[in-house]
Amino acid sequence: MLRLGPVQLDSPLLLAPIAGHTDLAFRIVCREQGGVGCAYTDLLNSRAILKETSRTLDLARTNEFDQPAGMQLYGNSDDPLPEAAIWAVDHGARVIDINMGCPVDKVAKQNGGSLLLRDCGNTTMLAKRIVDAVARHTNGRVPVTAKMRLGWDPEHKVAPVLARALADIGIAAVTVHGRYTVQFFSGQADWNAIGEVVEAVPQIPIIGNGDVTEPGHVTDLMRVSGCAGVMIARGAMRTPWIFRRAKALLDTGTVGPEPTFPEKLTVVLRHLELCRLYNGEQRAAIRMRQHVAWYGKSMGHIKYIKEAIRVAPDCDTIEAILRTAQVELADVTTPSVPFSRTRRLGDDRPVPEDFDNPTCRGAESE
Numbered sequence: 348m349l350r351l352g353p354v355q356l357d358s359p360l361l362l363a364p365i366a367g368h369t370d371l372a373f374r375i376v377c378r379e380q381g382g383v384g385c386a387y388t389d390l391l392n393s394r395a396i397l398k399e400t401s402r403t404l405d406l407a408r409t410n411e412f413d414q415p416a417g418m419q420l421y422g423n424s425d426d427p428l429p430e431a432a433i434w435a436v437d438h439g440a441r442v443i444d445i446n447m448g449c450p451v452d453k454v455a456k457q458n459g460g461s462l463l464l465r466d467c468g469n470t471t472m473l474a475k476r477i478v479d480a481v482a483r484h485t486n487g488r489v490p491v492t493a494k495m496r497l498g499w500d501p502e503h504k505v506a507p508v509l510a511r512a513l514a515d516i517g518i519a520a521v522t523v524h525g526r527y528t529v530q531f532f533s534g535q536a537d538w539n540a541i542g543e544v545v546e547a548v549p550q551i552p553i554i555g556n557g558d559v560t561e562p563g564h565v566t567d568l569m570r571v572s573g574c575a576g577v578m579i580a581r582g583a584m585r586t587p588w589i590f591r592r593a594k595a596l597l598d599t600g601t602v603g604p605e606p607t608f609p610e611k612l613t614v615v616l617r618h619l620e621l622c623r624l625y626n627g628e629q630r631a632a633i634r635m636r637q638h639v640a641w642y643g644k645s646m647g648h649i650k651y652i653k654e655a656i657r658v659a660p661d662c663d664t665i666e667a668i669l670r671t672a673q674v675e676l677a678d679v680t681t682p683s684v685p686f687s688r689t690r691r692l693g694d695d696r697p698v699p700e701d702f703d704n705p706t707c708r709g710a711e712s713e
């Protein structure tokens with residue numbers, strides 16, 4: 348089982364920090380599905396945390412259903428990262444993670460995220476200040492971890508050296524996304540290169556990350572790289588039940604069953620419920636449109652449901668659409684192509700009054 352310093356996890360599978368996606372509602376959705384050892388917040392700006400801006404408070408929010416909670420911070424040596432880490436501990440973080448991988452300009456141009464890969468010495472000193480501050484504040488109760496890419500570009504594969512230096516100063520575990528910064532998300536994650544980090548740093552757990560979209564990929568990544576845990580991002584956005592299914596594979600050698608189509612809709616409905624609870628009606632409607640677009644990628648041809656939700660004016664309408672689809676498609680395993688052809692909504696068309704018209708049914712195409 349995976350241990351992050353003093354924190355023993357029930358599962359070696361971790362929900363990745365995903366900006367704009369891993370709010371409290373989504374983290375709880377994944378946890379309720381089972382198999383999640385730890386789930387992380389979006390990346391949090393250290394200065395914004397200390398100013399307690401409403402957006403950052405919202406992103407950092409956790410509760411008893413979200414444990415153990417990881418909070419990810421970003422910044423550079425000039426930022427108050429040690430202070431922000433203490434703030435995070437005082438607001439519920441059981442694990443502090445330092446972002447060393449974000450490639451987007453907004454972060455990297457402020458010398459945070461991936462830019463930390465360009466000066467390993469400075470980054471190690473920064474990490475030590477955070478580790479020491481958190482250790483003093485918590486009596487060693489809260490581990491500090493780091494999440495990095497392989498390096499800025501293939502000519503600078505620093506992950507093995509940097510991860511080892513970080514282990515030496517007390518970082519409890521390192522997650523390695525098997526891509527370089529310059530790749531953003533293109534190409535394939537290099538699982539063998541993650542293995543090089545595992546070999547270079549035997550003293551702490553290395554968590555592999557990148558392109559795990561099926562339960563079987565978890566065992567593949569562990570076998571190829573020797574990593575002690577696996578972190579999942581986009582696979583969880585599409586299929587938050589991936590952790591449960593992969594955990595079953597790890598525990599029993601057999602992949603857990605894939606939810607049926609109506610079961611998947613139940614998960615989406617639960618997500619909507621939590622989103623309303625934690626974000627309020629207006630923001631929940633906006634967020635659910637985005638979430639449904641991701642869920643839709645794993646649910647067959649449901650274009651008309653996605654379109655209807657995309658133009659839905661509020662959460663009540665979104666809920667009605669989902670509940671109607673659940674009844675109409677109760678016997679469907681995965682809607683197939685003819686289903687999506689039965690109804691196409693243009694971008695500018697309102698949700699139809701007759702949404703539950705039987706012509707919307709996909710059952711006939713099964």
Ligand SMILES: Cc1cc2nc3c(=O)[nH]c(=O)nc-3n(C[C@H](O)[C@H](O)[C@H](O)COP(=O)(O)O)c2cc1C
Nearest residue numbers: 363364365366389390524557558559579580581582
């Ligand atoms: C929309 C989006 C937002 C992301 N936000 C973060 C973030 O806030 N912090 C972070 O460390 N990585 C972030 N990542 C990277 C993921 O955590 C992960 O490393 C990457 O997507 C590769 O894993 P995957 O193949 O399982 O998606 C983000 C990725 C995506 C697609």
